[in-house]
Amino acid sequence: MHYIGIDIGSTAAKVTVFDNEKIMDNFTLPTGWSSVETSRIIKNRLEDGGIEVEKSKVVATGYGRISVPYAEKTITEISCHGEGVKYLLGEDVTIVDIGGQDTKIITLENGRVTDFIMNDKCAAGTGKFLELMANTLGVDIKELTDMALEGRDISITSMCTVFAESEVISLIGQGTDRSSISRGIINSITGRVNSLLHKQVRKDKVFLTGGLCEMESFILLLSQKVGVKVETHKLARYAGSIGAAILAGNLE
Amino acid sequence: MRPKVMEEVEALRGINSVKIKEAHEEGKKIVGMYCVFSPSEIALAADAISVTLCGTSQDPIEEAEKTLPRNLCPLIKSSYGFAVTDKCPYFYFSDVLLAETTCDGKKKMYELMGEIKPMHIMNLPQTANDEDSLEFWEKEMVKFKNFLENQFSLEITDEKLSDAIKLMNRERKALRELHSLNSHKPAPLSGMDMMLAQWLKGFNVDKEAGISIIEKLIQETKDNVSKGLFAFDESAPRILLTGTPIGVGSEKVLRALEEAGASVVALENCTGYKGLDVLVDESKDPITALAEKYLSTPCSCMTDNNGRLDLIGRLCEEYKVDGVVDLTWQACHTYNIESYTVKKYVQEQLKLPFMQVETDYSDSDTGQVKVRAEAFVETLKI
Numbered sequence: 329m330h331y332i333g334i335d336i337g338s339t340a341a342k343v344t345v346f347d348n349e350k351i352m353d354n355f356t357l358p359t360g361w362s363s364v365e366t367s368r369i370i371k372n373r374l375e376d377g378g379i380e381v382e383k384s385k386v387v388a389t390g391y392g393r394i395s396v397p398y399a400e401k402t403i404t405e406i407s408c409h410g411e412g413v414k415y416l417l418g419e420d421v422t423i424v425d426i427g428g429q430d431t432k433i434i435t436l437e438n439g440r441v442t443d444f445i446m447n448d449k450c451a452a453g454t455g456k457f458l459e460l461m462a463n464t465l466g467v468d469i470k471e472l473t474d475m476a477l478e479g480r481d482i483s484i485t486s487m488c489t490v491f492a493e494s495e496v497i498s499l500i501g502q503g504t505d506r507s508s509i510s511r512g513i514i515n516s517i518t519g520r521v522n523s524l525l526h527k528q529v530r531k532d533k534v535f536l537t538g539g540l541c542e543m544e545s546f547i548l549l550l551s552q553k554v555g556v557k558v559e560t561h562k563l564a565r566y567a568g569s570i571g572a573a574i575l576a577g578n579l580e
Numbered sequence: 581m582r583p584k585v586m587e588e589v590e591a592l593r594g595i596n597s598v599k600i601k602e603a604h605e606e607g608k609k610i611v612g613m614y615c616v617f618s619p620s621e622i623a624l625a626a627d628a629i630s631v632t633l634c635g636t637s638q639d640p641i642e643e644a645e646k647t648l649p650r651n652l653c654p655l656i657k658s659s660y661g662f663a664v665t666d667k668c669p670y671f672y673f674s675d676v677l678l679a680e681t682t683c684d685g686k687k688k689m690y691e692l693m694g695e696i697k698p699m700h701i702m703n704l705p706q707t708a709n710d711e712d713s714l715e716f717w718e719k720e721m722v723k724f725k726n727f728l729e730n731q732f733s734l735e736i737t738d739e740k741l742s743d744a745i746k747l748m749n750r751e752r753k754a755l756r757e758l759h760s761l762n763s764h765k766p767a768p769l770s771g772m773d774m775m776l777a778q779w780l781k782g783f784n785v786d787k788e789a790g791i792s793i794i795e796k797l798i799q800e801t802k803d804n805v806s807k808g809l810f811a812f813d814e815s816a817p818r819i820l821l822t823g824t825p826i827g828v829g830s831e832k833v834l835r836a837l838e839e840a841g842a843s844v845v846a847l848e849n850c851t852g853y854k855g856l857d858v859l860v861d862e863s864k865d866p867i868t869a870l871a872e873k874y875l876s877t878p879c880s881c882m883t884d885n886n887g888r889l890d891l892i893g894r895l896c897e898e899y900k901v902d903g904v905v906d907l908t909w910q911a912c913h914t915y916n917i918e919s920y921t922v923k924k925y926v927q928e929q930l931k932l933p934f935m936q937v938e939t940d941y942s943d944s945d946t947g948q949v950k951v952r953a954e955a956f957v958e959t960l961k962i
């Protein structure tokens with residue numbers, strides 16, 4: 329039996345396939361402009377790989393979860409991330425998920441989600457913010473996080489993306505070096521995450537999921553800000569889809 | 581199953597907006613009020629009708645923002661918007677307004693609103709835990725009484741006050757009994773219907789008629805319980821909703837929770853149970869009794885507001901609550917700050933899951949509110 333988890337986020341869609349108890353495949357693709365279209369591409373791709381989607385159990389999550397017609401159930405990304413991290417790590421942690429359009433902090437206790445906070449309505453502190461700022465500096469996100477490590481510890485004070493962008497532009501105008509500006513940009517995100525973390529019953533272990541977990545420099549800077557070593561896993565970007573696939577396995 | 585009387589309850593909206601016009605044409609005086617701190621008994625004792633003008637709809641907000649800042653609590657903007665647009669018949673026909681110095685936003689908005697209609701402002705003390713506060717608040721009661729006596733050229737006797745107190749206590753008891761029906765597991769009424777029935781009390785031109793509809797609703801709901809007919813099944817997680825007031829037009833969080841499969845069994849907010857918990861003592865001097873009752877309102881405008889925690893604790897136990905949701909309007913400092921205290925209390929003392937949702941009246945974050953509601957319900961179910 330195949331259990332499939334599909335996590336359609338605002339920028340990327342993540343898919344995990346379990347063959348009974350074991351992960352058999354993980355893949356990701358850009359969400360693009362239509363999540364309905366994305367979910368169709370995913371289905372084709374799964375079928376090309378020899379998986380009979382109609383005969384499998386499918387759970388969809390993420391903001392595009394309602395656009396997956398062949399999913400048996402939709403479950404929110406909060407529960408799926410919790411389930412996925414429990415699988416990857418097997419211990420209680422506080423999960424930080426920096427997504428495209430929101431940042432979530434999720435507390436796992438005895439393997440269950442007991443608390444969560446979401447930061448949204450505004451791009452500040454999200455992946456979108458980082459993407460926009462990287463564009464302004466003319467680099468990609470990986471380069472931005474690496475440069476930030478070298479920079480001076482300055483801060484970008486505007487919480488609003490639009491104002492933060494003009495702040496960055498004026499820093500460029502003043503001749504501030506790009507590393508320090510990058511540092512300021514990262515600081516504004518890690519600072520936001522840090523204050524959200526403090527509203528939570530904090531565990532001593534912080535675990536990062538989402539696309540940023542592949543950026544070592546970012547993890548280093550986040551650890552410095554939070555004051556504990558932030559952990560992650562090579563499959564952490566798939567935490568949501570892994571969780572969805574596991575929950576698909578619990579269906580029946 | 582939804583009680584049939586709910587249709588009559590819903591119809592009250594239309595009926596009351598006609599009745600208010602008729603009452604005005606018959607020369608009845610109408611006092612518009614904004615808050616659970618407002619002693620409607622004094623208005624009733626002046627042979628006037630008291631109505632609640634608290635804005636719960638997004639509609640007039642754009643108009644209000646021509647004058648008020650955008651980053652202000654939507655309830656304040658909506659209330660002001662109705663005042664400047666003549667879109668609310670209850671405001672339109674009000675002869676005088678009663679306001680209180682509750683939160684800063686309301687207080688300053690009232691200064692502008694007071695230019696539209698005659699307004700009396702009661703100076704609400706900032707704490708209830710002080711002997712002087714009660715004495716002060718009693719004097720404020722007397723000032724409001726004097727204001728109405730002057731405006732309407734009549735005398736408000738103690739006898740009239742006692743009658744009004746008895747009437748309002750009867751209304752409170754009926755609404756309290758209605759609310760307590762949902763302590764049954766599963767709940768016989770949806771939170772949406774409960775909200776509607778509780779909220780509409782503020783518009784009842786004819787108090788007696790309003791009370792008798794509530795009594796009918798109680799009867800039918802009790803019959804439903806004995807027949808085993810409920811609004812939700814046993815497995816629906818039971819939620820207590822606390823925080824800022826809600827009404828028709830600002831019920832989106834309540835709706836999202838119930839659409840996600842929860843049964844909202846208790847409304848602790850001031851449009852729900854908050855004002856019903858304490859009755860006015862009928863054996864005391866009417867003014868003293870009124871002052872005591874209203875000062876005891878556990879609203880976040882007061883410091884401290886531990887009475888709210890106590891009330892939440894009691895309701896959670898009585899209603900067998902599985903989780904607490906704190907709704908706070910954007911830019912409402914008092915509730916947003918207090919949410920931290922409530923969270924700690926609920927998680928650490930009551931050992932229950934807690935979620936705060938901060939939003940406004942618009943539909944701009946419907947998706948996000950839905951995710952939160954669904955996720956919270958999921959955590960309660962597993």
Ligand code: SF4
Nearest residue numbers: 615616617682850879
């Ligand atoms: S929340 Fe407090 S100030 Fe606002 S209407 Fe209710 S009782 Fe009045």
Ligand code: SF4
Nearest residue numbers: 653655683824909912
């Ligand atoms: S919700 Fe908060 S800001 Fe709005 S009127 Fe009530 S106390 Fe004031």
